[in-house]
Amino acid sequence: MARVLFGTDGIRGLAGTYPLDSKTAHAVGAALGKLVVKSAQERRVILGMDTRESGSWLAAEVAGGLARHGVTSDFAGVTTTPGVAYLARTGPFAAGVMISASHNPYRDNGIKLIAHTGYKLPDEAEEQLESEIFSLLRDGFVPSPAPLPIDEDLDHAYIDHLAGTFPGGLDGLRIVVDCANGSASFLAPELFERLGASVHRISCSPDGRNINLNSGSLHLENLREAVLQESADAGVAFDGDADRALFVSRSGRIVDGDAVLLLTARYLKDLDRLPGRIVVATVMSNLGLERALAAQGIKMLRTPVGDKYVLEEMLRTGAMLGGEQSGHVIFREYATTGDGMLTALRVFEVMRNAGVGLDELTAGLKVYPQLLVNVRVKERKPLEDLPSVKAEIRAAEASFGDTGRVLVRFSGTEPLARVMVEGPDQERVENFANRIASQIRAELGAE
Numbered sequence: 001m002a003r004v005l006f007g008t009d010g011i012r013g014l015a016g017t018y019p020l021d022s023k024t025a026h027a028v029g030a031a032l033g034k035l036v037v038k039s040a041q042e043r044r045v046i047l048g049m050d051t052r053e054s055g056s057w058l059a060a061e062v063a064g065g066l067a068r069h070g071v072t073s074d075f076a077g078v079t080t081t082p083g084v085a086y087l088a089r090t091g092p093f094a095a096g097v098m099i100s101a102s103h104n105p106y107r108d109n110g111i112k113l114i115a116h117t118g119y120k121l122p123d124e125a126e127e128q129l130e131s132e133i134f135s136l137l138r139d140g141f142v143p144s145p146a147p148l149p150i151d152e153d154l155d156h157a158y159i160d161h162l163a164g165t166f167p168g169g170l171d172g173l174r175i176v177v178d179c180a181n182g183s184a185s186f187l188a189p190e191l192f193e194r195l196g197a198s199v200h201r202i203s204c205s206p207d208g209r210n211i212n213l214n215s216g217s218l219h220l221e222n223l224r225e226a227v228l229q230e231s232a233d234a235g236v237a238f239d240g241d242a243d244r245a246l247f248v249s250r251s252g253r254i255v256d257g258d259a260v261l262l263l264t265a266r267y268l269k270d271l272d273r274l275p276g277r278i279v280v281a282t283v284m285s286n287l288g289l290e291r292a293l294a295a296q297g298i299k300m301l302r303t304p305v306g307d308k309y310v311l312e313e314m315l316r317t318g319a320m321l322g323g324e325q326s327g328h329v330i331f332r333e334y335a336t337t338g339d340g341m342l343t344a345l346r347v348f349e350v351m352r353n354a355g356v357g358l359d360e361l362t363a364g365l366k367v368y369p370q371l372l373v374n375v376r377v378k379e380r381k382p383l384e385d386l387p388s389v390k391a392e393i394r395a396a397e398a399s400f401g402d403t404g405r406v407l408v409r410f411s412g413t414e415p416l417a418r419v420m421v422e423g424p425d426q427e428r429v430e431n432f433a434n435r436i437a438s439q440i441r442a443e444l445g446a447e
Contacts, residue, residue: 003123003126003127003130004130005019005024005130005133006126006129006130008306008308009102009110009112009308010098010110010111010112010113010120011028011110011111011112012101012104012108012109012110012111013108013109013110014107014108014109015052015054015058015107015108015109016054020054020058020108020109020110020111022057022061022143022145023137023141023143024133024137025058025061025062025065025111025143026061026062026064026065026141026143026144026145027065027132027133027136027137027141027143028062028065028111028113028129028133029061029062029063029064029065029066029067029068029097030065030066030068030069030132030133030136031065031128031129031130031132031133031136032045032062032065032066032071032095032097032113032129033045033065033066033067033068033069033070033071034069034132035125035128035129035132036066036069036071036094036095037069037070037071039094040094040095040116041094042092042093042094042116043070043071043072043094044071044072044073044074044092044093044094045066045071045072045073045074045093045094045095045096045097046073046074046076046084046087046088046091046093046095046096046097046154047059047062047063047073047074047075047076047084047096047097047098047099047148048075048076048077048078048079048080048081048083048084048087048096048097048098048099048154049077049078049079049098049099049100050078050098050099050100050101050182050183050211050240050241051078051181051182051183051185051206051208051211051240052099052100052101052106052108052109052208052209052211052240053106053208053209054109055078055099055100055109056148057145058099058109058111059073059075059097059099059148060145060146060147060148061143061145062097062099062111063075063145063146063148064143064144064145064146065143066146067146071094073146073148074091074093074151074154075148075149075150075151075154076150076151076154076155076158077150077151077152077155078183078185078186078206079154079155079158079183079187080158080183080184080187080241080242080243080339080340080341081098081100081102081112081183081241081242081243081337082242082243082335082337082338082339082340082341082342083154083155083158083183083187083242084096084097084098084114085114085118085119085335085336085337086118086158086161086335086336086339087154087157087158088114088115088116088117088118089116089117089118089336090157090161091154091157093116094116095113095114095115095116095121096113096114096115097111097112097113097114098111098112098114098241099111099112100112100183100240100241101240102239102240102241102243103180103212103216103217103218103239103240104212104240105211105212105213106208106209106210106211106212106213113126113129117336118335118336118337119311119336119337120308155187158187159187159190159191159194162191162339162341162342162345163191163194163195165334165342165345166195166345166348166349168349168352168353169195169196170192170195170196170197170348170352171195171196171197172196172198173196173197173198173233173234173348173351173352174197174198174200174230174231174232174233175192175197175198175199175200175232175233175234175235175236175348176199176200176201176202176223176226176227176230176232176234176235176236176248177189177192177199177200177201177202177204177235177236177237178202178203178204178215178216178220178222178223178226178235178236178237178238179201179203179204179216179237179238179242180203180211180212180215180216180217180218180237180238180239180240181203181204181205181206181207181210181211181212181213181215181216182206182211182212182216182238182239182240182241182242183238183240183241183242184238184242184340184341185203185204185205185206186204187242187341188204188236188238188242188340188341188344189201189204191341191345192344195345197348200226200230200232202215202222202223202226203215203216203222211240212239212240215237216237216238216239216240217237217238217239217244217245217246217326217327217340218239220237220246220248220254223235223236223237223248224248224252224254227248227249227250227252228252231250232250233250233351233357234247234248234249234250234347234348234351234357234358235247235248236248236340236344236347238340238341239327239340242339242340242341243307243328243337243338243339243340244257244324244326244327244328244329244338244340244343245260245327245329245340245341245343245344245347246326246327247259247260247344247347247358248358249357249358249359249362250357250358250359251359253358253359253362255347255358255362256325256326256327257285257323257324257325257326257327257328257329258281258285258286258288258289258325258365258367259289259358259362259365260323260327260329260343260347261279261281261285261289261293261321261322261323261329262289262292262293262362262364262365263347263350263358263361263362264321264329264331264346264347264350265279265293265296265298265321266296266298267349267350267353267354268320268321269296269297269298273320273333274298274320274321275318275319275320276299276317276318276319277297277298277299278298278299278300278301278317278318278319279293279298279299279300279301279319279321279322280300280301280302280303280310280313280314280317280319280321280322280323281300281301281302281303281310281322281323281324281325282302282303282304282305282306282309282310282324282325283302283303283304283305283407283409283420284305284324284325284407284420285300285302285324285325286325286367286368286370286422287368287403287404287405287422288365288366288367288368289365291366292364292365292366295364301313301317301319305324306324307323307324307328307330307337307338310322310323310324310328310330311330311336311337314330314332319332320332320333323338324338327340327343329343329346331343331346368403368404368422368423368424369422369423369424369425369426369429370420370421370422370429371420371421371422371429371430371433372418372419372420372433373418373419373420373433373434373436373437374411374416374417374418374419375416375417375418375419375437375440375441375444376415376416377410377415377416377417377440377441377444377445378415378444378445379444379445380410380415380417380444381443381444383408386439386440386443386444388439388442388443389408389436389439389440389443391439392432392435392436392439393406393408393436395432395435396421396423396432396435396436399423399428399432400423400424400428403423403424404421404422404423404424404428404429405420405421405422405423406419406420406421406422406432406436407419407420407421408420408436408440417437417440417444419433419436419437419440420433421433421436
C-alpha cells in the first residue's frame, strides 16, 4: 500500500495546516503509542525539536497522543535529528520523534519517527501508522496536548557521546560555526569549545522564525566572509536540524560533501578502518570524487539521491562511510544517520592528525564542471519512449566517453525532469544540458 502521509523524511508540510495541524499531530502520537504498547517492552519515547516557533505545540500534541496509551514522553527540547536517533538507540526508549522540517523555511515543520534501532521506521510500520491515524481522524476526537518539561540531561548525554569520539581534542583550532539559527545553535559551540577550539559564532541566535534564513549550509556566503575576516582555520555550516554539514577552508574555498568523503575516506583507509575500501555516494556526486578515490584504491558505489538509499547500500555492503554532495555524511562506526556535528569532528580530526588545512586536504580533488537543469513537464513518460531525448543523451555520452556523465531523471515530489550533465569543459556541459532539456520540453509539453 502506498503511503500518503509519510514521505522519505517523515511527515512534512505547513505548520498549522493538514497534515501538520493539531488533530493530525495528536493522531500521529496516538498511533505511535498504540504501536509501542503492542510491540515494545519500553513505554517511553524520546522527543526533540528544532527552533521553529511551531515546534513546541506540535511536540505537545504528539506527546498528548502518546499519553492516550500510557506512553511517557521524555523531551530533549531543542536538539538535533541525529541526537534523537542516538538517544532512541542508546536510551530506555521504544522510539524517537523529531519535530523538524530540516532546511525548509520556518513556516514549515515535520514529524520524523525513529525506531529504537536509531534508523527510520520501516515502510510497513509507517503503513500501519497511517492506517491507524486515518482511523482516528475519521472517528473524531478532541486533541489534548501534554505538558513537556525539558530534560537537559538528554542533550548532555548526546554531547558527551560526540566528545567521546574525539579524545585528542581541538586545542588551538580556530573555527567559525554557522548553525542556521537551528538545532545546533547552542550544542555545536558548546561541543567545540569543550574540546578546546576557539569558536566564532554566526547565526546561532534562533527566534523561532529565522531558522535557515540566509544562513546555514544552503547559504555559505556569510560563513565564507567570516572565515576570511577572522583568519580562521576552517568554518562549518549546519542545516536546520544539523544532520548535514558543509565547510569553508582558510582560503575561503567551499568544501562540500564530496570533498569530505574524499579526505575522510583516505584517512580511514590509511588507518585500516575502511572495510572493503568502499565508499557509498549518490548519482549526484562529482566524477572527480570517483576518480580521486580510485587513485587511492577506493571503490565508489552510487545510489539514487537520498541519504536513505545511501544508508541502505552501506548496510548491504558493509561500508562504514557514505554520503551526499549536500553534506549528509554517515560514519557508521559512530552513528545510524547523517550527523553534522559528528562530521565536523571527523573533518577536524583529519586536519589535526595531518597537520594541514582543508585547502591541502582537498587539493587532489578535480571537480568536473556539472550543470543541473530542471524542466517543468506536464506528464512523465519513460525515457525509452522519447526518441529525440535519447538521441541527445547518446550524443553527449559519445562526446564525453569516460570523461563525463549524463543523468536524466524525474523528480519524486515535483512535476520536473532533472537533467544533469558533467564533463571536462563547461562549454560542452552547458551545450548538451540545454539540448537535452530542449528536447524534453518538446516531447513532454513543458508548462
